[in-house]
Amino acid sequence: MAFRTILAVTGPHEGDGDLKPAADLCNEIGAHLAVLVVAVAAPPPVGEYAAVVSEAWLDERRAVEDLLKKRTADLSAFLAGSVLSADVSSEYPEAGWADDTIGRRARYADITVIGPELLANETLKSKAIEGALFSSGKPLLLIPAGAQPTLKPKRVLIAWDARLEASRAVRESLGLLPGADEVHLVMVDPVEDEYRHGAEPGADAAAYLARHGVNVTVDRLPKLDHSVVDVLRRHALDIAADLMVMGAYGHSRLRERIFGGVTVSMLEDPSMPILMAR
Known part of the structure; x- marks a missing residue:
């Protein structure tokens, strides 16, 4: 769009x-x-x-x-x-x-x-x-302090968890993605199951993006002893991403406020331009 x-x-x-x-x-x-x-x-x-x-x-x-x-x-x-x-x-x-x-x-x-x-x-x-x-x-x-935002990004990180919110964020960013040199579909400790990621996590989402002319790479990352937010931020630095795309509030607002969540952590301290959708 x-x-x-x-x-x-x-x-x-x-x-x-x-x-x-x-x-x-x-x-x-x-x-x-x-x-x-x-x-x-x-x-x-x-x-x-x-x-x-x-x-x-x-x-x-x-x-x-x-x-x-x-x-x-x-x-x-x-x-x-x-x-x-x-x-x-x-x-x-x-x-x-x-x-x-x-x-x-x-x-x-x-x-x-x-x-x-x-x-x-x-x-x-x-x-x-x-x-x-x-x-x-x-x-x-x-847009956090010190960032140089663009709606013509060259390297984009998509935080993909196969939820409805992530799908909506991808759909809202489709107008930006085909022009990027690199789009990384990033999953942290994805689970292979029939309900979310499927037998090959990221494959369906990558095929969907490719049909829209997006140069997409699937990155499956281990969380190890880090938070999902830290893994995403580190990978964004590693690939020199100028935009992150992610779904917001996969859980209820109340639950995220009480127990924390990726959305709340990103909102508290966005380290780069982030496009969110719900």
Whole structure:
């Protein structure tokens, strides 16, 4: 699928560090840049009979609304002076439905981009990630600090576990993969069975990709005494991958938050650009 609209999520207190990589991606592939400025509203303090008791909260809310308007206007003026096709909008949702608000906006883009500044904002980061993954039906691209993202990658690592989420991530990245010099379909300790990987782990997925013109190599790696995340990261370095593709939340969000998981570990510390889908 071709990416024609890229959504960049930012906050009213963030700088332009997240917009530059998103704009560069749009310029790289000729896409439209949609910018969403989001502030998460603090819940109102309430007293007896749910009466609002804090004038300070009302003042804070007005101040944030003014900041959102200014940030939106500044970004609109900045982008109006560029050759890039772009639009800017803002939202000020309550915390309880901020992820749904972001997800609804992401439905009208082909991919959501979250850059290094937003990744450092824990509250807005979690809302943007969950909104993109669970409420949009579209993929998500994480760009950590120091990374040079591209939507024309030359070496791609696909984290393959034969789950539905991994299949969806592969499908969402099909527009990028045929142009890559190398695509590594990576499995960590795959089990040969009829329910997931089949008699020859990776063979079916590799054949599917090859029919789409992808130059694919199957890598089966042992975990040994390392975590799956560490194995994937090390292999990405070994092959000099410029993009990782993976499914997100093969288990429930609650289970991953309590017991940990590959998705949570990657989200906490993405070491390279990662395209996720669910």
